[in-house]
Amino acid sequence: MPVQRIGLVVHQGRATALDVRGAVQTWCAAHGIPCTEIDVWSEDHERRSGREEAHAAGDPDLVVTLGGDGTFLRGARIAVKTGASVLGVDLGKVGFLTEVPARDLTAALDAVHAGHALVEERMTLTMRASRPPQVPPDLEALGCFGRGPVLPPPPVRPQSTAGEGWGVALDVNALNDIVVEKFARDRQVSAGVYISGSLLAAYSADALVVATPTGSTAYCFAAGGPVLSPHMDAVVFTPIAPHMTFNRTVVAAPDEPVALRILPHSGRAAVTIDGELRGVLEPGDWIGVYRAPQRVRLIRLHATDFYGRLRDRFRLTDAPATATDGEFAPFFRPETPVPPDLAGLRLSPPAAAR
Template sequence: MKVGLVAHAGREASLQAAGDAARTLADLDVEVVATAGDADDDPRIEGVTSVPADSFADGLDIAICFGGDGTFLRAAHLCRDPQVPVLGVNLGRLGFLAEVELDDVGPALRAVAEGRWKLEPRATIEVEVTGPDGQQLGSGWALNEVAVEKTERQRLLLMDVHIDGTLFAKVPADALIVATATGSTAYALSAGGPIVSPHLSAVLVVPVAPHSLFDRTFVAAPHETVRVDLLPDQAVALVSCDGREPVAAGPGSYVTARGDGRPVQLARVGVTDFPTLVRRKFGLR
């Protein structure tokens, strides 16, 4: 058994929890490696061999991350393509992606050491950004959402939104979010989008502060292509996947997104269902 640890390098509590987990796993005869951060001078997890990000997933049976949903997303981007399952320990605020709370780490680590976890595949969005001359400006994928955002505070972002080649709406807004069902409880929720069960195959198109009478979320099928055209005579927009490095897209550029990308494999060691999770996170009765 080989386990990889990912911790939020800027939070001492995350590094400490990861170090404690590493010692527990070592006592259970589990090999442990880690990657704590992207920079060479990032703090490391005490007593654990650190490996470069591009080789982190090599030979892993499972990855465990310590932090909030941002840390989970980083682990997911390290582990999606090699199909290494990811288990999250929540040290953030809401933490919809991270299943395990800090008080429950001990039993979760024993379950991992014994190979007792279930896989829960979560679809991703494949994204391409194309310039007005047809040149590809960037590509990537998102587990939560793709965000197309304005760069000038005083001006709106003017967009034409197409669904599978058909113009759906002209959207003047601060931003536009294309989210998975998994990402419905992230940026899309804060913009007024619905909470969607992650077991539903769907893509949400959510305008952010739209300046129009129509401000509803459109729900597309995963195989339908969502295309966002950036209209002429406006400032450059920024396109980002899961809040990672943005791509600048000028007027005349367009973004295409499909929700049938290769899934991220979530590891589950408990039995908490999604409605219960939502109820607990929001304190519903």
């Protein structure tokens, strides 16, 4: 379906993003498509939930982000609430989530408008909490770690059943991760970690990360966690610097919730959702994290080559001993038809088609 309305999320601190914004606005004007900028970082901008932000922008069906992965995450937070797709223009440092370089922007918008783009759906995480989350004003400055103004705490979903012991359901969709981390440099977070309702272990750590497969290449990856294909669903738990010998990641099934209960003698803990501070937990508080029904719709111009991107963006280097073996031949890419037993497999597209 042709694009009806664009919501634009721009990294205001990057000059190239401001230039490219002009190109998007010109394209929109030429096609008669309304385009609303959503400046989630401005000091003057009212702090709104993703849903309110989408409604205020006229419920765009396409969100275009101009920046890096952080800007993409800020756009995804808004798009997921109304089922809009997200197109990330790569103007950042890593660009794992973003899809197109700025030079291909117009061609990308043309392709989306003509219905030629692919949509890749990614799992998100949602959560319940023992009480509605809040960020006390005195902790805001400490907790937002030099980034933009804090977003409001996640709204409570109407189907909440707090009084019955299930906690309050929060209107959250994390594309990368939900992280519980220490506030004070010298006070670790101590928490009991439950998977599928069973206690796995009590941790004392710098942070505890619950991630999606998409988020496995972000914070979890930095902590030595495994890389998961973003085409699968799973709930990935990784402790950061736990003061114990068991420091492994646990990859739970998509229907196995991961819960964290702050222990009585723990320091206070920050809850960050996709890198943004959204709440503070006191001893005794808990959160339960599980797969959300909503998925983020990523625009792709070509079939995804996740492993090629992994090699490229993380600059994977080959073993020095293989250097004398020269070029690497393509695998499973002869000109002849695909044999029946391989027909259902997901194979990255040939380099020429990317």
